[in-house]
Amino acid sequence: VLGIGDDAALLRGGSQQLVWSIDVCLEGVHFRRGWLSLKDLGWRATQAALSDLAAMGARPLGALCSLVLPAKTTRAMLREIGSGQADAARSSGCPIIGGNISRGRELSLTTAVLGETASAAERSGAQPGHELWLVGDVGLAAAGLRILRARTPGDRVGSLSSAEQTCIAAWRRPRALLRQGEALASCASALIDLSDGLAGDSVRIAEASQTRLVLEEEPLRRVLRPELGQLSGQFGCDPLDLALYGGEDYALLATGPSSQRPQLARPIGHVTEGSGAWLQPPPPARSVRLRDGFDHLQRRAGPSR
């Protein structure tokens, strides 16, 4: 009804439930300037915020962005950020209808997103007997970030392998799985987006639902992208660690009865009585409990095993 320029934005009300979330993308914490272009930054901050709507199965209505800009920010730089935000807004059908702007020492984008849904998918509905479903790829963004952290400034992109380029793009240009979230909302018993990693977000569903989530190692390994296998050798780690403890892919993790499993969902485990998230290797090895490898205040992901 009313966009940028007044004291607030106006939207038409509706009979559906409103879904509302806020997310920050802060220089020195969530990104460094050398890791991505300002256009990528605008895209990434917007998609990351939108992923919370996907995780509730909501259709986006609009976004507000509060920008903090260091004194050295030029108009051209601001246009770059805005251009990435506009691309993300267009591609997800979520107009940016207002915001705020302020000086500050560190560049940051705080994005609030509002959506609507007839029936929101919460984290708390997982039930024993349900399957565990994965939608989207996991571990690629974590691998991409690892490459970016290790790169010397000035390295040419040409020197990167195809697998490296894929993973860097996964980190720089994530995409909120909004359509998939809406589809899952009608059949899933619990839904979350993997912003913090498969291990930590599985723990979160288990806690909210007061059940145990069992990730089965074999089907999980089968859904991992081949790039993870290629790069894990280079990193000297197991590709599974990238999937379990690497966040920011914004894939979706859901639970639901097998009879309701939609085609886009890949089964990677099941729900039982109990608590916590567990990784079940092929027999005769015993299951191991997964810890939430992510602390929002430390901003550090790591393996628990």
Next chain:
Amino acid sequence: VLGIGDDAALLRGGSQQLVWSIDVCLEGVHFRRGWLSLKDLGWRATQAALSDLAAMGARPLGALCSLVLPAKTTRAMLREIGSGQADAARSSGCPIIGGNISRGRELSLTTAVLGETASAAERSGAQPGHELWLVGDVGLAAAGLRILRARTPGDRVGSLSSAEQTCIAAWRRPRALLRQGEALASCASALIDLSDGLAGDSVRIAEASQTRLVLEEEPLRRVLRPELGQLSGQFGCDPLDLALYGGEDYALLATGPSSQRPQLARPIGHVTEGSGAWLQPPPPARSVRLRDGFDHLQRRAGPSR
């Protein structure tokens, strides 16, 4: 419907228009730690954000807060901030239903507020012939900030005069005029909150409405609080300058036909054909054009005359 703990907050939809805004309160830009307690900070950030709902005549539905906390922040400090936010939420009937938390070098609170209204009061409806109305006090917060900036750390509050204490409290503990905003929405042709100062925000109504706002010096001086007169002597400035160029009181400025003026509104001028905001001194002096003394990127207010 659903508060803190899931991917997003859920609210019941309704038939009214939604009013949505976001605001940031950032260390080193909007405040320094020595100027207010963490409890005051939580209160102030929440009220400042809510003031945008008052400026649209909206009733608050809820707030989200994205917190950025430096590494040295303790749990006790976080509780202090939260306690100020909770006080502000209670006193304004606006529950805080979600948010986000992140590490960062500088403390900041970014607050998004959502409200609803049957008919929002925009900035763009001022018409020639309408009166200009002030609701609430102006200049006190600017005077308070000036005192805080000049104080040596460790100065005891006991050494402050009553006028100084009033002004410091006006800056530390502003109150969004939500009830007054709702009352004005039904009779005002334009409405704005004075976050940036009477001069700048008058220019904003004039621009949005394509009219001229004339602030009459005599009635304006009459509504100024006596504390401004007492302190302006001390500062060596005109009390009018504090009112015109000092923001953050979160008073409301409105226009409307005199027949509709509510009792809480004090007339301080009128709307004519033309453009810009002008100060009209008593005759025979000529009117002077007021400039927007506030630049969000410079974060600096100053006189234009």
